[in-house]
Amino acid sequence: MPGLTVVFTEWVSKNPPYGLSIYTPEYYQHVLTSVQRVAIAFGLATLLGVPFGLLLGWSRKFKDFVFPVFEILRPIPALAWVPLAILMFKGTESPVIFITFLPAFFATTLNTMLGVHSIDESYIRAAYCLGAKRAQIFRHVVLPGALPFIFTGLQISMGVGWFSLVAGEMISGEYGLGYVIYSGYTLVSYPVIAIGMITLGLVGWISSALVRIVGTSLMQWRVRSLGLGDGS
């Protein structure tokens, strides 16, 4: 493996010997491609997974009918879908996004459902007492009550998203950080591998930090409750 200094000088070099540094436009092209793929997959997973999870948690019947199928598909690793994804979706972009989306969707849905289950029965009863209708309870009790779990789910979803993206890009793809790492290997330009890994770590970290920031800003009550209160 190349030493850290070699990697670092390559990374910040204006004229990189292996062809990849913060001064080369390809570097940003790769980062952007990966970020875009994760963003689309994560967005789709959130858009579909949260309502789906809420429904699973809220309606007993819906869960009885749908969850068994969900549980059959869930243990299949996302990456085992790669060949089918390539067959199902034309082009190189959609298969990668699909296998990034899949585990993110499972994580979001499952945690959202658990979030609804975690809501104390007395909140729902209290809302009924105060004259709320079912739809109002969904909006004012179930949704905010599940929010902490939803964000745990999104946090995991972001992690597994990046996880599968890399594999997807390694197997198929012309751009993206996974591709950078893999091509660095095939072209024997080892510092590029390290640059790819470090960048991946950085971007991954920033994206989960973003999810966390959005979470805390939406859940002010939790942040502020930590300060005072006696726990009982």
Next chain:
Amino acid sequence: MRLAEEMKKRLFDPTRLRAIFAIVVFVVLWELGSRSKDWFGYAAPWISVIPAPDAVIVVWWGLLGDAGYWQSGYLSLLRVLSGFGAALLIGVPLGLLMALSRNFYGIVFPTFEVLRPIPPLAWVPAAIIFWPTQELSIAFITFLGAFYTIVINTVDGAKSIDPRYFEAARAMGSSGWDVFRRIILPGTLPSITLGAAVGMGIVWEVVVAAEMISGGGSSMGGAGASGAGGGLGFFIWNSYTGGSYEQIVVGMLSIGIAGYLSSGGLRMLGEWITPWLRVR
């Protein structure tokens, strides 16, 4: 009489009936979707390229007598277990050490946090360069997959032990090894089992991917070149390149079952070593 009634009740439990119904509907829809082009002359989007369930079952039945199929499963399982075992053996003591020694934590944790966001699969090329054999590099990546969750859960578990337990133990004359053996270890066990369960899920993902990359990527050749030598991930990839699409689905379902069984086994083991959590 009573027993018969009980059986009847269990058998006709609405949740169970609904589950069976749901799965049947799912399989039927899948069949219709896969055959849509032949039967209705209209290719349903996406699903029409997936082989139909009855074709998959026929192929699967044939494969059950095939030694290569079992060999693939065995190889994958071996990799999962060795990577997972190594993660457990190294991760748990490391996590405990990090939780117990402030200095050690200060030194190790930052490094740990820097490395953690890098997905395990990004290590594939680096691992191949670093480790002498391909088997070792796959084992390393597999290990990495479970390692982080196990360490983090162990640290969190040990740190969240109620401090009153330590005070009570200390007041009753307990110290050092005794506290470790009778308070810290059992107190951390529930989170270790939790971390292990999560780790097990990741490990299967990693093994499949590593097998696919090393087998599928032409440049890595080596031991993975023969169909039987590559494990289930390679089995899938090989079926893909070989054009036998039914086998892809067989491979996927096999991995699903293996993953499900190993998590289930782990959960049972976890319950067995933490009997106090079972009772309520």
Next chain:
Amino acid sequence: MAEFTPATLKHPPQGEIRVDNVSHSYGVGKFAKEVVKDCGFTIEAGKLTVMIGPSGCGKSTLIRLIAGFEKPSKGSISIDGKPITGPGKDRLVVFQETALFPWMSAYNNTLYGPRARGEDTPEIHREAQSLVERVGLTAFRNKYPTQLSGGMQRRVELARAMINNPKVMILDEPFRGLDAMTKALMQEYYSALHEEFHQTAFFVTTDIDEAIFMADRLIIVSNIPTRVCAVVEVDVPRPRRLVDIYENDRANQIKMSALSMLHEEAMKSFVGGSKAASDFVDAYSKRTGKT
């Protein structure tokens, strides 16, 4: 069946604790918060001393100091004339809510102390058995704490402490969180235990009825920072029964004077700094004609 006899019965009562002018604060410099201020009192050997004060005051801190989990910032604490330097099996704490180890059965919890000292002998097992019988839990000895009801958990915790023959039992609101009726039974239970063994005990509570029923001596402390407001000798004859204590004039007299002192402190801690709450308390006081 070997009868269990605590060491305190074999010797004259031991474990006199003197708390001398103790102050304690948490944090440093600007953030320092004084929790205990110039506290001084004596826990007499063989007596049950009860401390009562509003919740959130430094009572638990005082317990941690006496148990030796922390050292006071100022002043000194001694047991039988020797200064306290750390935790020891001569002073055992029964914690608020339970601190039973959830991964051990009731019986193994009881045996924790002796085993820690390598005393896993047949004699100690006999002792543990008779002790478990004494607290009425023989049928439950192999159950885990989560399988026991709150009252049973407290009894296991008493047994776990008693097997170590501590000179002093320190009880930190041990019956808090139990429902009122179980609590009453536990109070009578512990009181009877005390009447039998005369073990030195320091009992902390926020419940005035509990305090007066249990106490030989009552120490009333203030809101944070904790100071001693009053020390009252509860000279109600033993053995006591909960039913009788309501009719006892002396007990009621003590209760009245303690209540008026405590009510003021409770209001202070209740108001906490909220202007609205203090207005509310003012208005309320005017209505009832009290200040």
Next chain:
Amino acid sequence: MSATPLHKKVATRGHLKIQDAHKVYDPEGAAVLAVDNCSLEIQPGEICMIVGPSGCGKTTLLNAIAGFHSLTSGTIHLDGEMLCGPGKPKAEPGADRIVVFQNGALFPWKTNLENVAFGPIMQGTMSPQEAREKARAIMADAGLSGMENNYPGEISSGVRRRVEIVRALMNDPKVLLLDEPYRALDSLTKSVMHEALLEIYYRNQVTIFFITHDLEEAIFLGHRVVIMTTRPCKPKKILTVDIPHPRDYSVLTSPRFRELMDETMEAVHEEAVKAFAAGEREG
């Protein structure tokens, strides 16, 4: 602040009548009789204290009134209107009977003001604007101004209970159903809370159905104390507390209070020991 003459208003609503209530649970085939032949009539504006050991079935009764669970048989009327009875085993939950829960059920994700204003907004009886204004006023009356924009997690548990009671009163309910609301509080805070509750009661004269197992609490607050038998639950002894309202903590040491304590202690003790022998359960 106390312009309204206290304890002068005469309550005219909140007449609760329970007749022959039965409740059988059926967990996994084993029929458990939770409430047996229980009849009870509560007058408008009365504070009725229900005392009994934990798990004796008191909460089942409360759930039936509130409409969370059905009754196996029996009827419950509120102001002449049948809540549940023959042909209608489960009452409809509504804002005329509001429950204050044991562990508190203020929505932690809403500020105190939003919590208090919640009811009328949901029922559509007030615009959000009006509801917030009224909530602000009613909170100020209860000594809670300055906390409108705090979240429940930011205030002490004692204050949380008060906000919850104010949230209930905001809907002008006929009956308040309190399920051991002060159980988790320490005894001193509890005594302050009792006086605060009475203060609110004197202003509103709402009927209160209050479940507890604390005898002192029961006698201090109640017009009547109903002592329940342990499983199955039915009235064992009904005691009228003839200490005049308004009361404050000095009542606790009055001779009459002590007499009443004595009078009930035995009955309660008997049931407690019975429950204890059967394996007492928390929650």
